[in-house]
Amino acid sequence: MCAQFIQPFIIGHRGAVGVMPENTAAAYAFALAQGVDGIEFDVHLCRDGVPVVLHDANLLRTTGVERFVHEMTFAELRKLDAAAVYRAGPSASAAPFQNVPALQEVLAWAPAPTLLCVELKTHQDGSLYAGLEEIVARTVQDASVEKRTIFSSFNFEILERLRQLAPHIRRHAIVSAPYFNQPGFDDCGRVADDLAARGIDWVAVNRAYLTQSLADILQSRGILTHAWVINTVEEFTTFANLGVTAVTTDRPDLLCAVPRHSDRRSDHGAW
Numbered sequence: 001m002c003a004q005f006i007q008p009f010i011i012g013h014r015g016a017v018g019v020m021p022e023n024t025a026a027a028y029a030f031a032l033a034q035g036v037d038g039i040e041f042d043v044h045l046c047r048d049g050v051p052v053v054l055h056d057a058n059l060l061r062t063t064g065v066e067r068f069v070h071e072m073t074f075a076e077l078r079k080l081d082a083a084a085v086y087r088a089g090p091s092a093s094a095a096p097f098q099n100v101p102a103l104q105e106v107l108a109w110a111p112a113p114t115l116l117c118v119e120l121k122t123h124q125d126g127s128l129y130a131g132l133e134e135i136v137a138r139t140v141q142d143a144s145v146e147k148r149t150i151f152s153s154f155n156f157e158i159l160e161r162l163r164q165l166a167p168h169i170r171r172h173a174i175v176s177a178p179y180f181n182q183p184g185f186d187d188c189g190r191v192a193d194d195l196a197a198r199g200i201d202w203v204a205v206n207r208a209y210l211t212q213s214l215a216d217i218l219q220s221r222g223i224l225t226h227a228w229v230i231n232t233v234e235e236f237t238t239f240a241n242l243g244v245t246a247v248t249t250d251r252p253d254l255l256c257a258v259p260r261h262s263d264r265r266s267d268h269g270a271w
Helices: 025-034 103-109 132-142 156-165 188-197 212-220 233-241
Strands: 009-013 038-045 051-053 115-120 149-153 170-175 202-206 224-228 246-249
Touching (some): 009 115, 051 103, 051 132, 103 132, 132 149, 149 202, 156 170, 212 224
Parallel strands (some): 009 038, 038 115, 115 149, 170 202
Antiparallel strands (some): 038 051
């Protein structure tokens, strides 16, 4: 299990969604240049079975094209501009044409020891992509980045499939209002018991629900805590003081400028 750090890891959310077109080569390059410890990105499956990196099941919000990922082949997706909508905004000069990347490309763009937080998504209606877990696990293994990869999802069925397929790769549950609004889940002990029973290694908790009590009991059960989304220095300091292992941020340029403990370990494989 990971050593406890005085300051949390900084994970670039969709690369650097607050300042660059999300889930693009430009966003990841920007985040890495700031000095992030890891990058977070989202994976869907297109029509011909290629795992592709973008947040929404529908392409409208980022490319301006109202189509679903599963309806399009990878070749068709590559003709779309993942920065099209971003370019139409006030930061147009900072966003040249950006391809929708394949998962394999993103894994190659982030050099060791960068932590890779790979979020597996669902169809817009919440149904699962057939074979997504197998394809993503195989792609990560083929890239030889298992030791610095964490699979994540809001969907516990996806995480369980990943546990069976690749038990040596860490799993990261993402929890927010729907999880905590279940009967009895306002009790920190109940939450810790549930996550431990599911074999969760990390849990990313929406910042509105991450208290000192919850962080403490999760740590006592050997579950690493991760706060999202943290975008100011003040918030970063608050959650660092809670003892979280990591934070996800839209603004790696701001958070990476905060002085951090010089003895942080970079060997993710030793966790």
